[in-house]
Amino acid sequence: MSVTDSPAARLQALFEGHRLTPTQRRIAHSMVRRAADVPFLSSVELAELAGVSQPSVTRFAVALGFDGYPALRRHLREVAPAEPAAEAGAHNEYQQAVEAEIENLRHLAEALADPAPVQRAGGILAGSRPLLVLGLRAAAAQAHGFAYFAAKVHPDVRLLGEGGTMLQDRIDAAVRAGASALLCFALPRHPREVVGTLAYAKEAGLTVVTVADSAFAPVAKVSDLLLPAAVGTGLAFDTACAPMLLGRVLLEAMCDDLPQAQSRLEEFDTKAAARGLFVD
Known part of the structure; x- marks a missing residue:
C-alpha cells in the first residue's frame, strides 16, 4: 500500500x-x-x-x-480497509504511549512523501528578514527549540514565546523592519491568544506558516500554510515528538534556501572551539 x-x-x-x-x-x-x-x-x-x-x-x-x-x-x-489494532494489553501504559508516538511519526513520514509543502514553507521562512517564531504555553518549547537552531543560520530570528499585550507591538516592529513571514507552533490546548495573534499577523501582511497537531486545529483558519503533526495523548500531558521532528525538517528546508547557511554553521563551530563552549 x-x-x-x-x-x-x-x-x-x-x-x-x-x-x-x-x-x-x-x-x-x-x-x-x-x-x-x-x-x-x-x-x-x-x-x-x-x-x-x-x-x-x-x-x-x-x-x-x-x-x-x-x-x-x-x-x-x-x-479504507484495515485490520483492527492489536490489543493494547500486551504493553503497559508507558509502552503504549511510546507506541502511539511511533505511530504519529509513521503518519508524519507518510505526509512527507510529498515534500512540496515543507519545501514551500522553508522558502517562505528563509526569505523573511526578520523571521518571527511564535509558540505559547504547550508550544513554547517547540518554538524555542526552532528559534535556537534557526538563529545559527538565519540572520535575524525573533522569538515570541510569551503572551501579552506586547505581542502585537513586536509584530508591528518586525513588519517595519521588513518581516514577511511568521512561523507558529500551535499545540493543544490551543490558547485563544494564538488565534488572535495569527489573525493580527495576517492583517499586518505576514505569511503565516503553522505547525499544528491537526489540519483541523483552530489555527487552520488563520494560517496560510498549515503543516500537521499529531501529538500523543496517552499520558497525563500530551507528547509532541512529531511536531518537534517536523520543526527540524522545516529547519532543513529553510537551510536549503539560505545560501550562507553552511558557512554560518562553520563560523559558529570555529568560534565555539575558540571559546571552549563545549566539553566534547
Missing part, C-alpha cells in the same frame, strides 16, 4: 472540501489519529474517543453527506 493509499490519507481526503464545526473537526482529528481502528468503532465508541456526544457523531456523518454513522462506517470499511 502506498502512503497515499494509507487509511489516514483516505480519511483526510474524505474530509476535504467540507466546512466542519469545531466539534466536527475534533471528531475528524480523532478519526485520523486512529485511522486503522475507525471502521470498527461504534458511534458511541467514536464519541468517547473524540470527547463529544453520540448525536454529534451522527451530525458529523450527515455533514459529510451520509444518511448516518452506519453509512459512514460502511463507506470506511470499503475505501
Whole structure:
C-alpha cells in the first residue's frame, strides 16, 4: 500500500472540501489519529474517543453527506480497509504511549512523501528578514527549540514565546523592519491568544506558516500554510515528538534556501572551539 493509499490519507481526503464545526473537526482529528481502528468503532465508541456526544457523531456523518454513522462506517470499511489494532494489553501504559508516538511519526513520514509543502514553507521562512517564531504555553518549547537552531543560520530570528499585550507591538516592529513571514507552533490546548495573534499577523501582511497537531486545529483558519503533526495523548500531558521532528525538517528546508547557511554553521563551530563552549 502506498502512503497515499494509507487509511489516514483516505480519511483526510474524505474530509476535504467540507466546512466542519469545531466539534466536527475534533471528531475528524480523532478519526485520523486512529485511522486503522475507525471502521470498527461504534458511534458511541467514536464519541468517547473524540470527547463529544453520540448525536454529534451522527451530525458529523450527515455533514459529510451520509444518511448516518452506519453509512459512514460502511463507506470506511470499503475505501479504507484495515485490520483492527492489536490489543493494547500486551504493553503497559508507558509502552503504549511510546507506541502511539511511533505511530504519529509513521503518519508524519507518510505526509512527507510529498515534500512540496515543507519545501514551500522553508522558502517562505528563509526569505523573511526578520523571521518571527511564535509558540505559547504547550508550544513554547517547540518554538524555542526552532528559534535556537534557526538563529545559527538565519540572520535575524525573533522569538515570541510569551503572551501579552506586547505581542502585537513586536509584530508591528518586525513588519517595519521588513518581516514577511511568521512561523507558529500551535499545540493543544490551543490558547485563544494564538488565534488572535495569527489573525493580527495576517492583517499586518505576514505569511503565516503553522505547525499544528491537526489540519483541523483552530489555527487552520488563520494560517496560510498549515503543516500537521499529531501529538500523543496517552499520558497525563500530551507528547509532541512529531511536531518537534517536523520543526527540524522545516529547519532543513529553510537551510536549503539560505545560501550562507553552511558557512554560518562553520563560523559558529570555529568560534565555539575558540571559546571552549563545549566539553566534547
